[in-house]
Amino acid sequence: MATVTQMKCACESCLCVVDISKAIEKEGQYYCGEACANGHSEGSTGCGHPGCNCGS
Numbered sequence: 364m365a366t367v368t369q370m371k372c373a374c375e376s377c378l379c380v381v382d383i384s385k386a387i388e389k390e391g392q393y394y395c396g397e398a399c400a401n402g403h404s405e406g407s408t409g410c411g412h413p414g415c416n417c418g419s
């Protein structure tokens with residue numbers, strides 16, 4: 364069993380691709396991290412991954 368289960372983070376401006384088994388799932392969508400899953404609210408910054416400008 365070597366099923367590839369990767370998806371782009373559901374955050375529109377995020378470029379990250381995440382492994383579903385490691386992603387943050389929220390309302391049926393997968394995010395690379397809590398910041399994206401929360402829609403970058405509450406003063407959070409981007410996901411923190413190099414080269415990704417989401418949340419800014």
Ligand SMILES: [Zn+2]
Binds near residue numbers: 395411412415
């Ligand atoms: Zn990202």
Ligand SMILES: [Zn+2]
Binds near residue numbers: 377379395396399417
């Ligand atoms: Zn993300």
Ligand SMILES: [Zn+2]
Binds near residue numbers: 374376377403
């Ligand atoms: Zn994001």
